[in-house]
Amino acid sequence: MPESTPTAEMLARRARLLGPAYRLFYEQPFQPVRGEGVWLYDAAGQPYLDAYNNVVCVGHAHPQVVEAIARQAATLNTHTRYLHDGILDYAERLLATMPPELGHATFTCTGSEANDLAMRIATAHTGGAGLIVTRFAYHGVTSAIACASPSLGQFVQLGAHVRLVDAPSGGDAGAGHRFAEGVRAAIADLRAHGIAPAALMVDTVFSSDGVFTGPAGLLREAVEAIHAAGGVFIADEVQPGFGRTGETFWGFQRHGVVPDIVTMGKPMGNGHPVAGLAVKPEVMQAFGKACRYFNTFGGNPVSMAAASAVLDVIEQQDLQRNALEVGTYLRERLAALAPRHALVGEVRGAGLFLGVELVTDRAARTPATAQAARVVNGLRARQVLLSATGEHANILKIRPPLVFTREHADLLVQRLDEVLTAIAQ
Amino acid sequence: MPESTPTAEMLARRARLLGPAYRLFYEQPFQPVRGEGVWLYDAAGQPYLDAYNNVVCVGHAHPQVVEAIARQAATLNTHTRYLHDGILDYAERLLATMPPELGHATFTCTGSEANDLAMRIATAHTGGAGLIVTRFAYHGVTSAIACASPSLGQFVQLGAHVRLVDAPSGGDAGAGHRFAEGVRAAIADLRAHGIAPAALMVDTVFSSDGVFTGPAGLLREAVEAIHAAGGVFIADEVQPGFGRTGETFWGFQRHGVVPDIVTMGKPMGNGHPVAGLAVKPEVMQAFGKACRYFNTFGGNPVSMAAASAVLDVIEQQDLQRNALEVGTYLRERLAALAPRHALVGEVRGAGLFLGVELVTDRAARTPATAQAARVVNGLRARQVLLSATGEHANILKIRPPLVFTREHADLLVQRLDEVLTAIAQ
Incomplete structure (x- = not known):
């Protein structure tokens, strides 16, 4: 050929x-x-x-998404320091796909930025710094997240506050328990080094580790373990989110857990650079009150129009x-x-x-x-x-x-x- | 009214x-x-x-930029792990606006990501970690860059490897020398703490410090100082870049210096989320060889079309x-x-x-x-x-x-x- x-x-x-x-x-x-x-x-x-x-x-070059981008770009594209209905309408729709505990939405341009911000929020909320990820995780390319992405290779050094646990392979009834055992051991090791645990962050389909999706409920015990240790659970939905896993709209929902922070990206705008987080209000409180977050392009009217058109098509089709x-x-x-x-x-x-x-x-x-x-x-x-x-x-x-x-x-x-x-x- | x-x-x-x-x-x-x-x-x-x-x-909603985005989005939007002429054509145009020493272009989605990556490159190249910025600098919102952005306020702690110097105010002939004195003192203080200097990073119009643009040549002695200490000079052109300062296309050019890394963002796509870096090839070498850099949306065909249309309009008008x-x-x-x-x-x-x-x-x-x-x-x-x-x-x-x-x-x-x-x- x-x-x-x-x-x-x-x-x-x-x-x-x-x-x-x-x-x-x-x-x-x-x-x-x-x-x-x-x-x-x-x-x-x-x-x-x-x-x-x-x-x-x-789908590539979906006309409905292209049209939404073109229409909004020809009308107005500013930023979140002005009021705009687009970001509120989209935030409301997005949060409606989540458990009601996840009450606030924040927008970035990339999944890397979303995970990086999730860690800033987790650190502010918990007062801890320790971050637990899987052995071949990928969560992004900012300095703070690359050092918790061992799949980038040996050149990228792991942070001193990062601990690795085996992803839950096997698919058997004991997989979730073994995973939680790993998380508990990581928490103990962080504490032995004087580091308070801030978060367990996982891609809920463990894509870079090798795709581990079963059985349902897999994450429950590990989430209980990080909560018991005072840390938060961050569901990285950049890969599984927006309906891909079929049974549920978000990967974490297949496992019957409610994350403290959900991060999302890749499919959100069908290629338009838009990403974001959903956060429990009480978890956002410490960061949001003392700090501010402004991302020049994050949540701008065109990005929200693109993301909204993607939700339209997912629903309509x-x-x-x-x-x-x-x-x-x-x-x-x-x-x-x-x-x-x-x-x-x-x-x-x-x-x-x-x-x-x-x-x-x-x-x-x-x-x-x-x-x-x-x-x-x-x-x-x-x-x-x-x-x-x-x-x-x-x-x-x-x-x-x-x-x-x-x-x-x-x-x-x-x-x-x-x-x-x-x-x- | x-x-x-x-x-x-x-x-x-x-x-x-x-x-x-x-x-x-x-x-x-x-x-x-x-x-x-x-x-x-x-x-x-x-x-x-x-x-x-x-x-x-x-200008808001410029039809030429809107049309370029719509046309490319309706045709193809993928990523840099496939070949595409758009990124090469744009990289060539962009680098042609720079001193010839800046040979490689890399694309991100935001200025924060660009500055964050610049520090990863600087660290790999120099083996150092120390970062010198101005007293009320703003360089972005990733964890690594927020901790070098004192204008975010006291809640965001400065990194242990970050040193602050006074921005060059006054506008008199001695301003550049005083600024360089501050940089030399910061280098000495980093060394006293056992931290090798990696970079001096400045917004070349010092916008968050209060807008300091003169006299021409202001940065020369400070750049010599960071080079003499083995560090690199990162020109953050997110604010001044793309012709805004009038006399030259980039802010650093007004001061007769050649940065090791140039970062850019905001105006690059007229609101479309595109940002990037220009880097001296020898400075990119250590990072590029041992590591890889992939940014899902960075440098995608639509972003490059938007950025290219912006250059068109800047030139044509x-x-x-x-x-x-x-x-x-x-x-x-x-x-x-x-x-x-x-x-x-x-x-x-x-x-x-x-x-x-x-x-x-x-x-x-x-x-x-x-x-x-x-x-x-x-x-x-x-x-x-x-x-x-x-x-x-x-x-x-x-x-x-x-x-x-x-x-x-x-x-x-x-x-x-x-x-x-x-x-x-």
């Missing part, structure tokens, strides 16, 4: 202008020029099935239900590959956030890291886009736009089947 | 939904519903002259020259108020970034803090928008969209004259 290949000149130009900190996906980098729904197109007009980009949750139905269908079809492909280990996830663990030995769960890279690049060559996650990068990460249908799922599974067959030969 | 007044219900709704960390401008909060050029309009259709909002540098000409005219007209108004002290600034110091005693330069608040609120009542800055909030901060004309300047001065007269009575 023909495809447009980026020239060596373009890669050299990129290295010259952007420098060494920027990385590209794929052995053969991908250069889309147009997007629509679940499809990205290269310059030659070839379509690529997007099974990766959760940011564009209602019933995309949470679609995530549940198509996600369940896709998970079953992926699991059905296992009998014919030894590489396929556990298939897990919730709604349209799925992980396919690739292993060289099912019993020992030996990570098939090199094979996973071949699968990801093989799928890219077959015009299907996804990625790999987890500490050993052996878990296929599947989180398409929420407008993904059964036909798209069938195509993905067919191409994956082909690639797994080719690799086995 | 009639005006729409926000109801108590709206303020109560805002407090309920957004909580106590959000603050509003003015005793009588302002609620614009539409913007165009230098004008904001309330619900009653009343026009307000905007002499404050530097973010909308090419020659707004840097306009900033110089109208800014010079406005400064002269403001200074001419002094003989009739005892409150008016020094009028200073560069291009369309001006400060009018209000004093109760000219010789002693006693800050007229309460009077400044009355002037700001009095102008708001007369449909002119500006604010006050500096440690004592006694310096009127004037930084309108760059499409400000002499007629707008005349109106601003006339209304200010009226308010000063009213206050004196």
Whole structure:
């Protein structure tokens, strides 16, 4: 099949202008020029099935979101030191999707900023500094949050106030208890170092750790543990939020817990830079009274219009239900590959956030890291886009736009089947 | 004159939904519903002259920027792990406005993120941690940057690695030397505490300190001092950048220095959340090689389209020259108020970034803090928008969209004259 290949000149130009900190996906980098729904197109007009980009949750270039952005940008775009109905209307809608305890909304531009602010709020509320995250967590790129994101690699030093716990793998009834045991041990270790615990922060689908979504209730005991220690629970919903997990609108709701702070980002504006937090009023009190928070672009009228249009489309197209139905269908079809492909280990996830663990030995769960890279690049060559996650990068990460249908799922599974067959030969 | 007044219900709704960390401008909060050029309009259709909002540098709701955003959003919006010409074309244009030593561009969503990343880069490059900023600096709201932003108030503790120096006030030939003396003392104090200096970070118009722009060359000796100590010089161009200071495109250029890192934000996308850094390649090396930097929304195709349209308009309408000409005219007209108004002290600034110091005693330069608040609120009542800055909030901060004309300047001065007269009575 023909495809447009980026020239060596373009890669050299990129290295010259952007420098060494920027990385590209794929052995053969991908250069889309147009997007629509679940499809990205290269310059030659070839379509690529997007099974990766959760940011564009209602689909690439959704006309309703584009129109909302264009209309508001042509009318007014200011900031939160003036009054505007848009931020209040959106805050009200957003908070209505949450448990009633989460009464205040705050807006930033990125998930990194949201998590960074969550820690400032948690520190002010608790008087503590200790932060507990999972062993291969990713929460963002600000200085304060990068040092609590071990998935960024060894170069980024962990903060002296940061403790790591194993993510709750296994999917068995004991997973939540084991996770809570880890959290209690981390609390004890913080205290042994004279550090009061401020927060337990988790991505409620543990996406960078390898996608761990079950069983329901998984987080309950750990949340009780951090509360008992005087800390707050921060649910990082940047990955799972906005209906993706299907059963519930937010990932934490699947586990029957009420966070003290919820952070969100990526899909919130379908690609427009908007992110934010929902916070219990009593938790916001200490920070909000003594301090102020102003984010020049955060919560501006255009960002609120974009975010509001995204909620409109999710509701109008019933995309949470679609995530549940198509996600369940896709998970079953992926699991059905296992009998014919030894590489396929556990298939897990919730709604349209799925992980396919690739292993060289099912019993020992030996990570098939090199094979996973071949699968990801093989799928890219077959015009299907996804990625790999987890500490050993052996878990296929599947989180398409929420407008993904059964036909798209069938195509993905067919191409994956082909690639797994080719690799086995 | 009639005006729409926000109801108590709206303020109560805002407090309920957004909580106590959000603050509003003015005793009588302002609620614009539409913007165009230098004008904001309330619900009653009343026009307000905007002499404050530097973010909308090419004017409110500029059709060329709106169209660029809408067109790209309707086509494709992805991220920097795929190839896209937009980011390379913009990076090339942006770097062409800088001294050739600044070879790499990196994109974030906010100025806070840009300054936060600048410190991560500076730390990786120098191996040091010490950060020197001015006594009433504002550089952003991430944890790492808020702790180096004393203008946020006492609640936000300064970092143990942060040292404050007096901003270079006075405007005399010795101002740069005194500033450098402060920097050298801060370096010595960092070393005395076993902290190696990483960076001197300054807003090159010292806006939160009170607007200090002269004389030209002001920064040279201080930059030499931080370089001699092994640290880097970070020019925070979030306020002065993109032609505002008139004589040069960037604030640092007025002082004949070449920063190691330049950060930028606010006006870059005329309100669209885009920000970034320009970095010397050798300074980026340590961070870029060992680490990676990925910002989901940073440098995305829509942000680059918005930023590119802003550069187009600045060039096509020659707004840097306009900033110089109208800014010079406005400064002269403001200074001419002094003989009739005892409150008016020094009028200073560069291009369309001006400060009018209000004093109760000219010789002693006693800050007229309460009077400044009355002037700001009095102008708001007369449909002119500006604010006050500096440690004592006694310096009127004037930084309108760059499409400000002499007629707008005349109106601003006339209304200010009226308010000063009213206050004196």
